[in-house]
Amino acid sequence: MGLTIAQKIIKAHLVEGDMTPGSEIALKIDQTLTQDATGTMAYLEFESIGIKRVRTELSVAYIDHNTLQSGFENADDHRYIQSVAKKYGIRFSRPGNGICHQVHLERFGKPGKTLIGSDSHTPTGGGIGMLAMGAGGMDVAVAMGGGAYYITMPKMIKVNLTGKLRPWVSAKDVSLEILRILSVKGGVGYIIEWGGEGVSTLTVPQRATITNMGTELGATTSIFPSDEVTEAFLESQGRVEDYIPLASDPDAVYDRIIDINLSELKPLLACPHSPDNIKSAEELSDTKVDQVCIGSCTNSSLADMLKVAAILKGKTIDPSVSLSVSPGSKQVLTMLADCGALSDIIASGARVLECACGPCIGMGFSPNSAGVSLRTFNRNFEGRSGTRDGQVYLVSPEVAAASALTGYITDPRTLGECPEIVMPDKFKINDSAVILPASVEEADDVEVLRGPNIKPFPEASPLEDNLTAPLTLKVGDNITTDHIMPAGAKILPYRSNIPYLSKFCFGVCDETFPERALASGKSIIVGGSNYGQGSSREHAALVPLYLGVKAVVAKSFARIHAANLINAGILPLTFKNAEDYDKLNQGDSLEIDGLFEALKTGSATLKNTTTGESFELSCEFSERQQKMLLAGGLLKYTKGE
Ligand code: MIC
Ligand code: SF4
Numbered sequence: 001m002g003l004t005i006a007q008k009i010i011k012a013h014l015v016e017g018d019m020t021p022g023s024e025i026a027l028k029i030d031q032t033l034t035q036d037a038t039g040t041m042a043y044l045e046f047e048s049i050g051i052k053r054v055r056t057e058l059s060v061a062y063i064d065h066n067t068l069q070s071g072f073e074n075a076d077d078h079r080y081i082q083s084v085a086k087k088y089g090i091r092f093s094r095p096g097n098g099i100c101h102q103v104h105l106e107r108f109g110k111p112g113k114t115l116i117g118s119d120s121h122t123p124t125g126g127g128i129g130m131l132a133m134g135a136g137g138m139d140v141a142v143a144m145g146g147g148a149y150y151i152t153m154p155k156m157i158k159v160n161l162t163g164k165l166r167p168w169v170s171a172k173d174v175s176l177e178i179l180r181i182l183s184v185k186g187g188v189g190y191i192i193e194w195g196g197e198g199v200s201t202l203t204v205p206q207r208a209t210i211t212n213m214g215t216e217l218g219a220t221t222s223i224f225p226s227d228e229v230t231e232a233f234l235e236s237q238g239r240v241e242d243y244i245p246l247a248s249d250p251d252a253v254y255d256r257i258i259d260i261n262l263s264e265l266k267p268l269l270a271c272p273h274s275p276d277n278i279k280s281a282e283e284l285s286d287t288k289v290d291q292v293c294i295g296s297c298t299n300s301s302l303a304d305m306l307k308v309a310a311i312l313k314g315k316t317i318d319p320s321v322s323l324s325v326s327p328g329s330k331q332v333l334t335m336l337a338d339c340g341a342l343s344d345i346i347a348s349g350a351r352v353l354e355c356a357c358g359p360c361i362g363m364g365f366s367p368n369s370a371g372v373s374l375r376t377f378n379r380n381f382e383g384r385s386g387t388r389d390g391q392v393y394l395v396s397p398e399v400a401a402a403s404a405l406t407g408y409i410t411d412p413r414t415l416g417e418c419p420e421i422v423m424p425d426k427f428k429i430n431d432s433a434v435i436l437p438a439s440v441e442e443a444d445d446v447e448v449l450r451g452p453n454i455k456p457f458p459e460a461s462p463l464e465d466n467l468t469a470p471l472t473l474k475v476g477d478n479i480t481t482d483h484i485m486p487a488g489a490k491i492l493p494y495r496s497n498i499p500y501l502s503k504f505c506f507g508v509c510d511e512t513f514p515e516r517a518l519a520s521g522k523s524i525i526v527g528g529s530n531y532g533q534g535s536s537r538e539h540a541a542l543v544p545l546y547l548g549v550k551a552v553v554a555k556s557f558a559r560i561h562a563a564n565l566i567n568a569g570i571l572p573l574t575f576k577n578a579e580d581y582d583k584l585n586q587g588d589s590l591e592i593d594g595l596f597e598a599l600k601t602g603s604a605t606l607k608n609t610t611t612g613e614s615f616e617l618s619c620e621f622s623e624r625q626q627k628m629l630l631a632g633g634l635l636k637y638t639k640g641e
Helices: 005-013 036-049 072-088 100-107 122-128 137-144 171-182 197-201 204-217 228-236 302-312 330-339 341-347 397-406 498-504 513-520 539-546 559-568 578-583 595-601 623-631 634-638
Strands: 014-016 024-027 031-034 058-062 091-093 114-117 131-134 149-152 155-162 190-195 221-223 256-261 268-270 278-280 291-294 322-325 372-375 391-394 467-474 523-527 549-554 571-575 589-592 603-608 613-618
Touching: 005 014, 005 024, 005 131, 005 190, 005 221, 031 036, 031 100, 031 137, 036 058, 036 072, 036 137, 036 539, 036 634, 058 072, 058 100, 072 091, 100 114, 100 122, 100 204, 100 330, 114 122, 114 137, 122 131, 122 204, 122 221, 122 228, 131 221, 137 149, 137 559, 137 634, 149 559, 155 197, 171 204, 171 256, 171 268, 171 278, 190 204, 197 228, 204 221, 204 228, 204 302, 291 302, 291 397, 302 330, 302 341, 302 397, 330 341, 372 397, 467 513, 467 549, 498 513, 498 539, 513 523, 539 549, 539 559, 559 571, 559 623, 559 634, 571 578, 578 613, 595 603, 595 623, 623 634
Parallel strands: 031 058, 031 114, 058 091, 114 131, 155 190, 155 256, 190 221, 291 322, 291 372, 372 391, 467 523, 523 549, 549 571
Antiparallel strands: 014 024, 024 149, 268 278, 268 391, 467 589, 571 613, 589 603, 603 613
16 A cells, blocks of 8 residues: 555654554654743753753754843743753754744755654644654653654545645635634644645745644644755755655555645635634725734745735835734845845834744734734734734735735735745855854863753652542633643743743633642643644643643643643543533542553543542553653653652
8 A cells, every 4th residue: 555755754764653543653753843932841851861962863942932031031041042952962043043943944854854843833844845743842852862752643634736826825825724624623633745736836935834834723744745846945945965755655545635726715814713713805804903913933934025025015004003024034034135125024114023933922012902913823812912802813924914004904816916026046045043062072061051040840740549639620622722821921931930830820711720729739620622732832731730730631632732741740531421521510529540440441430529420531541651641751751760
């Protein structure tokens, strides 16, 4: 039987397990990336493993999230990451060099390689034919130490593309269309492979926009073939030697095939507060817009920025709109400046922000109260913008620029002819903002610089056979990690200070939770389906761990968050009958007895001692996961404690 592209890369990197969908497999990881908001914790964990130098082909530490430096905290963390990178053999991408996924695509990604990153949008690398996955910091730490990365062997979806995007319609609209078809849970357990004759019409940055937002589908990752378009991109980045062709076998088997005709797509938006709440721009054209933000790892390539500049050229944005533009990398910004497009953006009235995540993670540029904000980003979860009642819509750069000019949600097709942009044959290469690590000989003398904001991280105690604890929080479906552990300018600087962060845990849902959980000592959380969707932040597990959470019982879990819970030593258990969710109430006293046996049989009984009812839970874990849970998490398991 033929293989898909992803299956070929998996086969070439398989170190344990067999490739039957649903079973656990272990993969050799060629490259890792971290960003600063998850990186500090990942490097603290890496240090605690006690290895002298990373064992990957390439590891890069990016600084792109926490760039505000409104106090010493971020600056200290940056220094810490820079010194750790120097000591342990990791390249350090300085603040200002750009968003990790954009820079990695430009300078480091290689078709056919495996990459894990402590950021959920690592699948951006699938645009260049990499098997690139988001992971928790601990998993990245272990991979840097040469350990394998464990996933459940995914099933395969093929999206068969035909036709060609029409003027004013963009790769972002392809992402929004697949979200409309599949929803934010539709990709869970799958790798999404993009194929068909339409693929050759898409550039690498367009492909990367699409694989980037595969994360919003819950997919393990998304991937494109590596073809002449990939080769041309690598050539223009001065690294054609990294090219290898990659295609699926003609008789490759997919679990599901979805057809999308690119020629039929139109400009779309994801409405508040979910990336799968899709409407067309023409339907929403009466909606007044207060703010427009262009950038993020989804839409900050040179081509996207040139398109925006061409739309804005010679015009002024509507007086009621505030527009921000954050180019994705120093390379993009430099080339925009060199060709004069940056001047067109500035002259239109835009505020040009640094090459970083910026508003996407609530680092400034929060909208006004109840403000309508159009963003070329990938997530519009409630409160993520920093304004609790902000109304965030996800859009393409074309819709963003058009709407900034008119002050209303605008279908850009109403603006007349779409301006043509000319892409250069060669990108401007200057890697001076990537600092190389010390040599093996010099590494011992490098001192790791720690600031006072770094506090020890919590570690779980080994699993106990009986868990008796109150239900301290009950939440609904699609709870995101932004609900569990919010980000934003006020909180992000404390990512290496779990005790401080814990005060904000579940703040969007219930501000009283942290106090209640601490007072209870041990507790259990109950959730709906797709619990923990969104980011890879392991803080969404470490902070509940600190607050005494021992188990989360949900209808289903998002992939990375479930792994983070197990890594932290918290039990993710699922209802065997989803209706049992309705029979539990916040404040109930719960008991799960015989956990050691339950791990072996895969079934546990949850007793609600308040009502006297009992429910069956699925407690199915691989042997490795069982050992981790028994030991009290991944680090203890890895160190053999
Ligand atoms: C995000 O987009 O939510 C983030 C911020 O990039 C996160 C990582 C983090 O929380 O630090 C992600 O996507 O994994
Ligand atoms: Fe940064 Fe936003 Fe991308 Fe996350 S989604 S990596 S915050 S740009």
